[in-house]
Amino acid sequence: MKMASQKDFFSGLMFTAVGIAFAVGATNFTVGSAARMGPGYFPLLLGIVLIILGVAITAQSFRSKAPDGDLIGKFAWRPLGFIIGANLAFGVLLVGVPALGIPAFGMIIAIYALVIIAGYARPNCSLKESIILATILAAGSYVAFVYALKLQFPVWPAFLTA
Structure with a gap:
């Protein structure tokens, strides 16, 4: 077959x-x-x-009638690297890594880092677009998780709120 x-x-x-x-x-x-x-x-x-x-x-996949065999293209390393890196940065910044001496920076900083880093997965990324998107996402996340659901987690870095 x-x-x-x-x-x-x-x-x-x-x-x-x-x-x-x-x-x-x-x-x-x-x-x-x-x-x-x-x-x-x-x-x-x-x-x-x-x-x-x-x-x-x-x-x-054995019965498909694709004219060219529907081949898999080359692997997109750039988007993969930036998306995985953005998620890792989000996790580290949100809760910190005490073993490495990295403090928790909170939800707002983590969201900005996530969106800006992930934006570079696209070849013609715009920092302005990423900042606008991050602002909307951070505000929406604050309203949804902190205000509406009343979840308890750091929103801002501890050194700013102390």
């Missing part, structure tokens, strides 16, 4: 692998039943649905 779509084949494998991981991970918790769901119930069902979806997509 000849693979007709590389994209569908590898997408299906990814869905299947993630589904298996969710299903296996869910067995570490009490699953329960539909009437009395435990903490492992939803991850188990999600894993099963992902496995079914992955197998279906992988099987479809």
Whole structure:
């Protein structure tokens, strides 16, 4: 059997692998039943649905009628690096790393860092656009998490609020 779509084949494998991981991970918790769901119930069902979806997509990859074989293109390292780096910076700035002597800088600073770093994933990024987007996201996050939900976590760096 000849693979007709590389994209569908590898997408299906990814869905299947993630589904298996969710299903296996869910067995570490009490699953329960539909009437009395435990903490492992939803991850188990999600894993099963992902496995079914992955197998279906992988099987479809052999029947696809893509004219050029639907090949996978080159790997986009720049966006991958900046997006992962932005998320790591967000986590470090939000809560800090006491073992390395990095204090918590709070939600607002972490959001600005996240948006500005992630903005560089795009080739023609604009710092002005990133700052505007970060301001809107920071204000919305403050309203949603601090004001509306009353969550308790550092909003600003400790040295500014003390």
